[in-house]
């Protein structure tokens with residue numbers, strides 16, 4: 001392991017004051033095991049129940065290769081009725097994932113089964129809860145979210161391995177300029193540090209989420225996730241209170257995304273190569289300088 005991983009603080013419950021002081025303000029991740037104790041979803045959202053309420057709606061499925069709103073090319077590997085997909089992940093390992101599924105549009109009654117943790121912080125984007133499903137062995141590649149929300153990520157129905165890196169490490173992680181993912185989809189559990197020397201010594205945090213656990217992932221954190229069992233997660237997203245972060249979110253969405261696609265169209269493969277070279281140059285420069293501090 002070339003990364004230096006520590007465990008994420010875990011509590012059963014936390015007061016708003018402690019959460020704000022020790023996690024929200026300093027941007028530290030936290031696992032809250034008991035946040036869902038008041039949620040009907042904790043007992044109700046079995047695979048059978050979800051099948052019953054969502055039904056045969058055909059859903060797009062993605063494999064372990066990159067698929068993210070941050071990427072201009074975001075094409076599904078295949079499609080399948082939701083019920084068949086749930087049967088698949090409960091019966092065998094599969095790379096196939098459902099990604100950013102607005103399940104509440106399909107089954108609005110599910111919204112009654114969750115409780116927004118408004119007692120911990122404000123700014124929730126209530127219209128945007130999304131769910132993620134994965135088979136045992138499926139992986140969400142390393143990236144951070146382009147619109148920089150704080151995320152409460154609650155897991156259901158199995159275990160999920162999560163590795164996080166603070167955004168300050170992005171150059172050491174070979175972040176592609178103007179993008180929210182790395183140069184190559186390297187193996188986060190066993191990265192090739194001969195090929196990517198700047199990964200050596202990068203510090204991150206790790207957790208194995210279990211049914212009902214909620215991970216607080218502060219704005220800008222890089223995340224890599226592996227479903228150990230066929231299981232699913234809910235992401236509740238909240239804007240940061242500070243104006244500068246809001247501005248940064250908008251900048252990421254409007255300006256960076258725009259520049260990125262314009263340059264990409266104009267320069268095509270030359271641009272891709274240029275960005276890859278820049279990612280390597282930046283990674284090596286930071287490594288040499290012993291950054292980030």
Ligand SMILES: [Fe+2]
Nearest residue numbers: 143144145223
């Ligand atoms: Fe994400």
